[in-house]
Amino acid sequence: MSAITEAVATGRTGDSAAARARLEDLWIEIGPLGDPLHRCALAHYLADLYDEAALALTWDIRALDAADALDDSRVREHHESLQIRGFYPSLHLNLADDYRRLGAFETADEHLTTAREYAGSLAGDGYGAGVLAGLENVAGAIAERSTRRLPTH
Structure with a gap:
């Protein structure tokens, strides 16, 4: 490591x-x-x-x-x-963003939903806040059907 x-x-x-x-x-x-x-x-x-x-x-x-x-x-x-559950919000967020950038918006939305389901496992620290903010950023980009790279990538 x-x-x-x-x-x-x-x-x-x-x-x-x-x-x-x-x-x-x-x-x-x-x-x-x-x-x-x-x-x-x-x-x-x-x-x-x-x-x-x-x-x-x-x-x-x-x-x-x-x-x-x-x-x-x-x-x-x-x-x-x-805890392993705490890994999944970020892992699925990244997959949602990848699929969004590739124009696969349905698949991106599925991973975003899964990330949100695991979001309760995040600690109330800076990392957790960053992942939660990322979820909102990617959700907005999916809603806009944007494939551009986000500045927070």
Whole structure:
């Protein structure tokens, strides 16, 4: 997880290409059947580093697939406060945004609905508030039938 975190930090400094390359290398190391917590985190962050919605979608699907292989005992090994339910609002939000950007508005709306169903699992912190704001932003873009990249992507 520390290598994933380091790569994400690189991306947040503006060096998306280096962050993508490092995360892709880590994906190869972890492998498609590796630890689902590592696969989920890596794929979730890697998706955000792609401007192309189809590539982001590929990684967001991988993140959701890995989350579905997790349970609370595994995520609590990483941090005692975590619950797998808390992952799903953000994972489905990202999928909703990917599908929206690809013009698949019905599928986007289905993932948005699922994200909202899990939203009660979010903590009342900055992260939770950010996901809730993202839900509203994507909902507005779906209603407008917009496929443009949102500034909050």
